[in-house]
Amino acid sequence: MNETKPLRVGFMGTPDFAASALKTIDASAHDVVCVYTQPPRPKGRGHRLQPSPVHQYADERGIPVFHPKSLKSADVQAEFTAHNLDVAIVAAYGLILPKAILNAPKYGCINIHASLLPRWRGASPIQRAIWAGDKQSGVTLIQMNEGLDTGPEIMKTALDLDLRETTTSLHDRLAALGADMVIETLDKLAIKGHLTAKEQENSGVEYAHLLKKDDGRVDWPQSATQIDRQIRALNPWPGVWTKTADGQRLKILTAQPADASPLDTTQAEKNRPVGMLIDKTGHVQCGQGTILCLQRVQPAGKQAMDLPAALNGGYLKIGEVLA
Numbered sequence: 001m002n003e004t005k006p007l008r009v010g011f012m013g014t015p016d017f018a019a020s021a022l023k024t025i026d027a028s029a030h031d032v033v034c035v036y037t038q039p040p041r042p043k044g045r046g047h048r049l050q051p052s053p054v055h056q057y058a059d060e061r062g063i064p065v066f067h068p069k070s071l072k073s074a075d076v077q078a079e080f081t082a083h084n085l086d087v088a089i090v091a092a093y094g095l096i097l098p099k100a101i102l103n104a105p106k107y108g109c110i111n112i113h114a115s116l117l118p119r120w121r122g123a124s125p126i127q128r129a130i131w132a133g134d135k136q137s138g139v140t141l142i143q144m145n146e147g148l149d150t151g152p153e154i155m156k157t158a159l160d161l162d163l164r165e166t167t168t169s170l171h172d173r174l175a176a177l178g179a180d181m182v183i184e185t186l187d188k189l190a191i192k193g194h195l196t197a198k199e200q201e202n203s204g205v206e207y208a209h210l211l212k213k214d215d216g217r218v219d220w221p222q223s224a225t226q227i228d229r230q231i232r233a234l235n236p237w238p239g240v241w242t243k244t245a246d247g248q249r250l251k252i253l254t255a256q257p258a259d260a261s262p263l264d265t266t267q268a269e270k271n272r273p274v275g276m277l278i279d280k281t282g283h284v285q286c287g288q289g290t291i292l293c294l295q296r297v298q299p300a301g302k303q304a305m306d307l308p309a310a311l312n313g314g315y316l317k318i319g320e321v322l323a
Contacts, residue, residue, distance in 0.1 A: 004190040010080075010088040010105065011054070012036040017175045018091035019053040021112055024179035025089065030186050032063055034083050038094050039067040071101050080104055087189065089182055090144060102144055107195055109144040110185065111151065112178040114171075115208065116140060116158055118200045121149035122208035126174065127167050131233035132206075133225070136160055137170060139178040141185055143197045148207075152197035155181050166232045211238060218242040220275035220322060224257035224290035231255055242275070245320035250310075251298040258283060258291035275322040282307040284322065 007030045011022050014037050026032050035058040040049040051059070058065045068076045077100040085105035090097070091112040102109050115125035117140040122128075129137045138158035142151035157177060161170065189195060216238040218227055231240045231252055241251045272278065272285045282294035298304040299315040310316045 006030045007086040007186055007190050008033050008084060009186065010034045010036065010083055010085040011058075011091075012088055012093040012095075012097075012109075013054045013091040014038040014052045014094050015092050016053045017114065017171060017178075018093070018112075019057050020175035021089065021091050021179040021182055022054055022057055024183055025186070026057075026061060026063070028183050028186065030190070032061075033085065034064050034066060036066045036068070036080075036093065039069060068095075071095055071098055077101060077104070087186070089186075091178065097144060099146055102146065107189060110154060110182070110195075111142050111144045111149070112182060113140045113142060113149055114174045114178065116156060117142065117149060117153065118202075118205040120206055120208040123210040125208040126170050127211060127233045128206070128208040130161070130165055130167060130170060131229050133229055134161060137174065139174055139181055141178075141181055142200075143195060150200065152199050154195055154197045155185055157181060164232070167235065213238045216240045218252065218322070220284070221287040223288045224286040224292040227286060227292055228255060228257050242322040244316065244322060248315070249300045250315070250322070251304075252294060253296040253298060253304055255282075255292050255294050255296075258293050273321050277316060277318055277320055277322065279318060280308070280311060 009025055009030050009032050011025065011032055013019070013022060022032070022035065035054060037052045037054040040051045040055070042048065043050040055065055055067065066079070071077065071080070077098070080101055081104040087107040088105045088109040089112065090109050097109060113125065115129060116136065116138045120128050126137070136158050138156060140156045141154040142149065143154055145151045159173060159177065211234070216234050218230070218240060231254065234240050235253060239251050241249050244250050274285050274287055276285045278285060284292045284294060286292050294307050296304060296306055297310050299310065302315070305313070311318070
């Protein structure tokens with residue numbers, strides 16, 4: 001960096017997406033002087049408190065960790081200001097940053113957002129992009145303000161989505177991309193001593209609302225393409241599911257739209273109800289005359305299994321209607 005002085009960086013993030021950026025910054029010439037993350041949460045059958053991925057990495061590296069439940073108190077804000085940061089990097093932190101926090105670092109706070117803003121502002125941009133059938137996604141770095149992902153753009157990089165993109169695959173690609181973009185931005189900031197940003201466009205705004213468990217239920221009158229996107233977007237959480245004819249919950253882990261209806265010759269077949277399991281290959285009647293082919297499922301209380309195993313085990317029956 002041409003003998004420039006390393007920046008004093010604060011990091012604020014919680015999940016794996018954020019941990020990827022933290023690791024990259026920590027390996028750079030810049031100094032990560034503090035990490036802010038969500039408090040440990042109960043996990044697993046024993047409900048033991050589990051620190052976040054960001055917390056775990058910071059502990060391993062000996063970076064001071066702070067996990068306030070809120071950033072609104074004067075004491076927390078004074079503690080944050082006392083770090084004397086040049087800049088704070090924020091990635092999927094999970095807390096609202098008050099003005100006092102936003103203004104504390106010399107160059108403010110930079111957010112790593114996993115979408116091409118202003119499309120998919122909010123909490124679930126990766127899932128929403130896949131569910132909506134977007135052809136592209138990407139990462140936008142913004143200078144944070146008090147709005148919801150409304151700050152001026154510092155840098156934006158797009159990438160094309162694969163035809164069978166999943167939330168897991170896109171998450172990993174965007175995490176790596178965002179980490180690289182942050183290093184490029186920090187290096188430039190260290191040299192130039194200022195950030196260049198432009199206001200977001202007013203058109204094309206979409207909101208990636210927080211996902212709920214009920215978002216995972218299949219609505220069979222939708223087309224096979226729409227349901228396929230839902231499956232690829234919502235696994236592993238909240239997961240996509242339906243109810244069998246006997247009322248048991250069945251998770252759908254992988255599926256794929258069929259090119260055409262395998263059985264469309266008679267009037268009776270044309271009048272099949274949506275949700276009907278047509279044959280042993282896993283074809284299910286969907287809306288708009290489309291067919292979804294189930295590949296891997298998980299019956300309630302059982303391990304994941306391929307479609308033939310589900311049929312052989314009696315968890316699914318040909319001719320039953322899923323709902």
